[in-house]
Amino acid sequence: MTVPAIQIEDLTKDYPAGFLNTKKKRSLESLTMQVEEGEAFGFLGPNGAGKSTTMKLLMGIIFPTSGSAKILGRPISDVEMHKDIGYLPEQPYFYDYLTASELLDYFARFYGFSAAERKARVEKMLKKVGLETAGKIQLRKYSKGMLQRVGLAQAILHQPKVVILDEPMSGLDPIGRREVRDIILELKRDGRTILFSTHILTDAEMLCDRVGVIVGGKLQGVGRPDEIVGLKAQGMEILFEADTGNAKTAAILAKAAKSGSRYALHVPEESLYLTLDELKAAGAKITSVAQIKPTLEEYFMHLVEKDRAQAAAIEVHGK
Amino acid sequence: MSRILSVALNTFREAVRDRVLYNLVFFALLMMVAAVFVGQISLGIESTIIVSLGLSAISIIGLLIAVFIGVGLVSKEMEKRTLYALLAKPVRRWEFLVGKFGGLVLTLTVNTMAMAAGLFLALLFVKHSFEASDATILIAVYFILLKIAIVVSLALLFSCFTSPLLAILFTAGLYVAGLFIHEMRNLSGSKVSPAVQAFFSWISYILPNFENFNVMAAAAHGKAVPGILILQNTAYAAIYCAIVLAAASVVFSRRNLK
Structure with a gap:
């Protein structure tokens, strides 16, 4: 039996809130899901739904309140496993005193590549994300879309087995989105496992083998994009x-x-x-x-409204 | 080790590009003015004044950089979220911290060495030659560097769990307290209660003892510094930095980033 590329068990994350941090705000609630090897999995949800929290937990940027997760069969606390993972943070920001080439070279050092290999990889990646002419410009002069491209380049620089992308299309113009979509499709063709979050539903429909919809920190459903839509066929x-x-x-x-x-x-x-x-x-x-097939967007809005209604009901009940 | 080195070299590069080393221009000007001015007095104390002034400036400039850049080493990366992409690489949090520490100490070493060279040039200008006893100046510079390394480690520790402003206050507070270790241990003659005396005596062993690092007077007057003191201070700084960095690593390894 093959091990899932990403396996999440009952993952919960609470953040301290309120005066003197005495209260807790639940950002993610008992998330259990898995992403199979070679699969492109789309994580859908509105802002603040828990998508980025899940990804940060997987990357060890924050720590879970309870639950566990494994990537390629290894616990997320194992930093060495990062050799096989690429991660693009949401709205990435990098050392603005470096040029894109220097940044990628710096990051490549952590994978133990030789100087010649680093140079070759950096050039290849800059070309891949359309920044071959901007490689020598300091990142402080980059636009949001260009930073997003650099972010993508640093995530796939070392040809990772698992790629985790937090809102990869964010901040990009239509051409940029198309290019990023092509890169994701290429990664998919190469057999890499991709977990990416988005709230652009057409991207998810176009790229994903499966999608998971998360609202209010709770996973509402997982399935093929057409399955999810099919669940709610309206005649x-x-x-x-x-x-x-x-x-x-x-x-x-x-x-x-x-x-x-x-x-x-x-x-x-x-x-x-x-x-x-x-x-x-x-x-x-x-x-x-x-x-009549409701779009993923309609399904998604339905879930958001349902979650809000539930929250309101709980609040009324609580009062 | 290569990961630590990568972080350290990048930290050094950041400091250079953020124009941290520009302070050297100020130091160079200070030394030039002092050399010309002192040369005109010519009372036989030119070198003493130059050395005292130079070492004091090296110490103050180094401490200011250590505190103000030191507290930003980690907090700036957390604030700007540059850490996210870095921590997704195969690098442990303690490796990142030690690399950051090493990078700033490297920056300060280069800076201090450049200032020391400036001091020797100014000294040459007023004395026209060097003596063997001038080697004590190098030892004084070395001790300043050790002292600065301890301050960097403290700034790093505080920046792992508090705001930059508080980290500056805590680091500066500990530095000042560390200059009065001798007084803390000798409260017996004063009117304070035995409990307070015991407390200060106990705490004086935890606080960094910076008193032993001050050999500026000896350097200014060309007096020799015992070899044992060099060994003792080196070991003390190394152990103190290691303990503080270990504590910082424990705190930082458990910290949820924003």
Whole structure:
């Protein structure tokens, strides 16, 4: 049996809060999930949902209140395991007195590469992230998008087996996003395990084998992007053209929405054939029949609203 | 070891690029003015004045850099979140701390050596030659460096768990307290209670003892410094720094970054 690339068991993180830190604010609650080797896993959630907290816990930047996690079968407390991991922090900031080349060379030293290998890797990475002409410029002069690219370069510099990217598309223009997406796809093709967080749902749909939705520190669901959407299929949409003067169609048209010369009718899946028969009998021309799939965004908003409603209910109950 | 060295060299590079070494210009000007001015007095105490002034300036400048840069070594990295990417590399937190310490001590060593060279140049200007007894100046400079290393370790320790401002206050407070170790141990003749005497006596062994590092008077008057004192101070500084860095590592290894 192969060991999951990332295995998280009951991971919880509380932060001290309130006057004199006497209270606790739960940022992550009993997170249990795993990411398989070679998988691209998208971590979805709004700001403050616990995505970055999870990643920081995995990287040993903060420590869990309870629970445990392993990466490539080794506990997260094992720093040596970082040789096989690449990490891009959220809104990365680097030593601004260094140039991009110097920064990457500095980071490469921790992997024990020779000077020649460091030079070759740095050049290759700068080219990969589109900064080959800006390598000699101090980072203090970099834009947010350029820093994001440097961040990505330092994360994959040593060809890690597992890549953890916190909001890799953040701060990038459409071209930059496309380039980063291509890099992630390339990593995926190379068989690397990728865990990345985002709130840009199309990116997740496009890149991920599976997604996990986290809201309010709690994992709400894990599955393939289409599975997650499929869970909430909302019926069928029939597009048709019909003669408005026909008395037989009047009842159906009353329920349909007009869009240009066509009408759209939403019906439950079980009454699809019955409605189609009715339309056929009324002489309507059916142009399209499709399942109504809520977007990941709609599903995501639904979960956020559900979590807020639950929190409000708890608050009312508490009072 | 290579990881510590990498962090140390980067810390040195940061200090150089942040123009920390610009203080040398001030020191050079001070020495030039002093040499010219003292040369005109010519009362036979030119070298004493130059050495006293030079060593005092080396000590004060070094201490200011040690405290103000020292407290920022860790806190700045936490504040700016530059640490996130670094700690994701195969580097332990204690290695990072020791590297930071080493980097600033290296910076201060280069700085102090440059200032010492300036002092010797000024001395040459007023005396026109060197004597064997001038070697004591080198020992005084070495002791200043040891003292500064202890201050850097303390600044680093405090910056691991408190704000930069408090870290500055704590470090400066300990430095001042460390200049009065002898007085703390000799309170018996005064009117304080035995309990307070015992407390101060006990605490005087925990506080850094900077009194033994001051051989400026001996250097200014060309008196020899016993070899045993050099060994003793070297061992003391090494052990004190090691203990403080170990404590800093324990604190920092458990610290949740923001």
